[in-house]
Amino acid sequence: AEDNSSLSGHAPSEGGAGHCVWYGECNKKSSTKQNCPYDGPAKPLDDAKGKALLKKWCDGVIDPDKPMCCDYAQLQTFDQNMGMPSSLLGRCPSCFVNLRRHICLLTCAPNQSEFLEVKKTEVNKENRTYITELDIHITNDYLWGTFNSCIQVSVPSTGTKALDLMCGQWGAVKCNPMRWFSYMGDKTTFSVPFQMNYINETGNSTGGRFTPMDPPTIPCSQSVDGVSAACSCVDCAQSCPVPPPPAPKPAPFVIAGFDGVSFLMLIIFLAGSMAFLMWIYVCKPKNDNIRGVASEAAHELDSHSINKSSEDYEKPSSFIEKLGANTDLYLQRGFEKWGTYCAQKPWLILFLGACLVVTLGHGVKYLKVTTDPVELWASPTSRSRVEREYFDSHFEPFYRTEQIIIRARNLSEIHHNTSDGIVEYGPAFNRDFLLAVLDLQERIKKIGEGEWYSLDKICLAPLRSVGQTETDVNECIVESIWGYYKDSIEEFNKTELDPAKYTTNYLDHFIKCAANPYDPLNCIAPYGGPVDPAIALGGFLQPGDTLAKEPHYEKATAVILTFILQNYHNKSLLSPAMEWEKAYVEFMRNYTETEKPDFMDIAFSSERSIEDELNRESQSDVLTILISYLIMFAYIAVSLGQVNTCSRFVCQILSDDSIVT
Ligand SMILES: CC(C)CCC[C@@H](C)[C@H]1CC[C@H]2[C@@H]3CC=C4C[C@@H](O)CC[C@]4(C)[C@H]3CC[C@]12C
Incomplete structure (x- = not known):
């Protein structure tokens, strides 16, 4: 190997136009070819097939009608090598276009010398010199732009990310632009013809001799040509639909630092109580008789008395009042008879009652406690319930x-x-x-x-x-x-x-x-x-x-x-x-x-937790209901049953005066 530093170090030619650093292929390296160093002006490409390849891969980047630094053979090698990245990244056109742009410029740009520097060359058996190492000056913007557009591209056939395969040992997760490009420039990587050192804009040891390559990049959420679709959400996070931001919460209702509702309620309560007390102590006329519950003269209450008929009142009563009083009267008489009868034949009545309870109690066998939340909370005819039923019965829940x-x-x-x-x-x-x-x-x-x-x-x-x-x-x-x-x-x-x-x-x-x-x-x-x-x-x-x-x-x-x-x-x-x-x-x-x-x-x-919980709740309710029924019965027996001696009622606390009606 010979260090051919004479090839490097070109100052950009006059007018900043630059020239070529290579032209044609001079050596074969397993599956790929290594280029010949060439230090001269770009040459026109006359080959129609070459132009077709340029159109296929470098449309809009390299003008096929102007002179350039690549020949047809190089374009063929280019074409052969693009198969693999195309199958990995092709799902996401913007990423692939971004990546291709720099390879196009690298291969064919007529002003190569502005950003390429040949570092090493070797001579093969046929005595032809070929390039083995190269510096590529490139902007950070390009590296990051391309990286960001490609990082999420997935390879559905293997279930991995494209960069898992293209970033060497780093894998997609730990990949970053420099790691990615240095892997792609590493001569040991499959299909890479020579060592390519990507030198990014900020790490410049070149002292401004080079104008870094800066191809434009397209974010993966944008279409490449404005017509075709952008990369899908699977391959590009920016393309994923973003839910609308939640509406800002309404400011809490606060009065003087306290919760508004509680504060208002307190004020209303205080004002109400004040008004009531004022009315009691200040405004109420001394001899005003409140129409009370106990007032014998009060017409409404008194009308329920069974001892008087409606004619006993001075004021003539309305039809409705008479009807009410009469119904009361008949009910009272009917139940009085029924009560007397029961009291005369207690054993028969108790027996018949027990029979009735036992017969009807058989229904308990058919009692089903519903704990299925769907049964409990959704109407059987509601549309969603019906549809769910249909779905579940056909496809399982x-x-x-x-x-x-x-x-x-x-x-x-x-x-x-x-x-x-x-x-x-x-x-x-x-x-x-x-x-x-x-x-x-x-x-x-x-x-x-x-x-x-x-x-x-x-x-x-x-x-x-x-x-x-x-x-x-x-x-x-x-x-x-x-x-x-x-x-x-x-x-x-x-x-x-x-x-x-x-x-x-x-x-x-x-x-x-x-x-x-x-x-x-x-x-x-x-x-x-x-x-x-x-x-x-x-x-x-x-x-x-x-x-x-x-x-x-x-x-x-x-x-x-x-x-x-x-x-x-x-x-x-x-x-x-x-x-x-x-x-x-x-x-x-x-x-x-x-x-x-x-x-x-x-x-x-x-x-089953919801059902368990509902079950537990309904069971704990049983006791509450039982107790409240017992209290109710006790109350009815005591207050309506004319209990007037302690011997008839177990409860000693209730004295005669307090319960006699
Ligand atoms: C799969 C992985 C990791 C590598 C993907 C990037 C490959 C496709 C890139 C990286 C470097 C590229 C090469 C760089 C330089 C040249 C020389 C040129 O005269 C023909 C194209 C050719 C030969 C390129 C072909 C494509 C290439 C090999």
């Missing part, structure tokens, strides 16, 4: 969910040293805390083991093969952060070294999986599917944040375990699930009361 929310208590944040500086993790990432969560999760999975209602028989296991007879709990969907570590402490304890020699551990692994839960190798949970970080973690949203804005999952303060069970429209198939849920609630109650470590705060719920 939504799964049964069992959820446990575990919050870290009195644990501090974790500071983790990474190649991107110190990253702060929320207390939910405390090692002991997570291990305790795993322990709890595994014990819940074992509830009912070996019984007819064990979890593996009732859970939702979508990846189980049809007709499979042997079932395993590990096939059950469990949405838990431990899915990222395959529910294994060994996986959890694994550490690695990243390219910058920083140790990476479970924390880095989490960041990687939160960014791409579908990563088939590293992040897929044991059940065979992804774990959504927004469901497995809690407490990571700062006030005002939404899930739409790439939340910082690593700030989580709580973890959530979700177990998903199969649900059936046909309620009779639900008994194993009901039984398991009962055992689960029992277990959780016991765990939170006796075993829960101090650093955990636990809340749990099961699908």
Whole structure:
């Protein structure tokens, strides 16, 4: 190898036009070709096929009719090498166009020397000199613009991000523009012909000799030509629909620093009481007779007296009044007779009464206490209920969910040293805390083991093969952060070294999986599917944040375990699930009361919890209702039954005077 520094160090030619640094291909390197150094003016491209290739890849960047620094052979190599990035990034045109622009300029721009500097050349067996190392001066704006437009592009066939494959060992999560471009410029990377050192505008050691390449970039949320569509939401966060910001809360109603409503009520109460007292003590005429309850003269009350008929009053009564008084009279007489009869034949009456109660009481057999919230709170004819019914009977209802929310208590944040500086993790990432969560999760999975209602028989296991007879709990969907570590402490304890020699551990692994839960190798949970970080973690949203804005999952303060069970429209198939849920609630109650470590705060719920609660409430009501009925009966017996001796009533406290009517 010969260091050919004479090729470098061109001052931009007069008029700032620049010239070529290479032209044509001089050496073959496995699948790609290495260019020949050429230090002269650009040459016109006369080849029609070459122009077609330029139109295909560099439309609008390189003018095919003007002289340039590439020949047809180079354009062919270019064309051959674009297959791979095109299949990875082609889903998102703006990203791909951005990336292509600099490769076009690099390959063909007539003013190459303004931003390219050949650093090393070698001579091959045929005695031809070819380029092996090159500096590319490029602006930060371009690097960041292109990076930002490509970072989220996904590769659906592998379930990864395009930059997982294009950023070398960094993967998409730890990729940044410099890491990405240096990987693409590394001569050891497949299909890269020579070492290309991307030198960004700010890190200039060139002393202004070069004008950095600065192709314009298009954000991924914008269309490339104003006609075609922009990149989809999957490939570009900026393209995702943003929910309208919530309307600002109305200012609280406050009077003199107090809650407005309470304050007004207090004023009204005080004014009312004042007015009432004033009226009593000041305005009320001394000899005014309030028409009282006890007034014998009061017409209305007195009209109920059975001893007088309506004619006994001086004032003639209206028809309605007469009707009322007569009805009263007949009722009174009728019941008087009936009462006397009962009192004369108490045993017969008691016997007949008992018979009646027993016969009617048989209806209790058909009594059903409704605890299904849907039955209770939705009208059977409401449209949503009818539609739900139809859906459920054809496709089965939504799964049964069992959820446990575990919050870290009195644990501090974790500071983790990474190649991107110190990253702060929320207390939910405390090692002991997570291990305790795993322990709890595994014990819940074992509830009912070996019984007819064990979890593996009732859970939702979508990846189980049809007709499979042997079932395993590990096939059950469990949405838990431990899915990222395959529910294994060994996986959890694994550490690695990243390219910058920083140790990476479970924390880095989490960041990687939160960014791409579908990563088939590293992040897929044991059940065979992804774990959504927004469901497995809690407490990571700062006030005002939404899930739409790439939340910082690593700030989580709580973890959530979700177990998903199969649900059936046909309620009779639900008994194993009901039984398991009962055992689960029992277990959780016991765990939170006796075993829960101090650093955990636990809340749990099961699908049957609402029904259980309704059941419990209606049962606790029974006692209340019984007692109030007893009191009512006692009152009626005492006040209407003319009880006048203590011997007839057990209650000694009630003296004759107070109850005699
Ligand atoms: C898949 C990954 C990581 C790499 C993706 C970027 C590839 C496609 C880029 C990076 C560097 C690029 C090369 C840079 C320089 C030249 C020399 C030119 O005369 C023909 C094109 C050619 C050969 C480019 C082809 C495309 C290329 C290989």
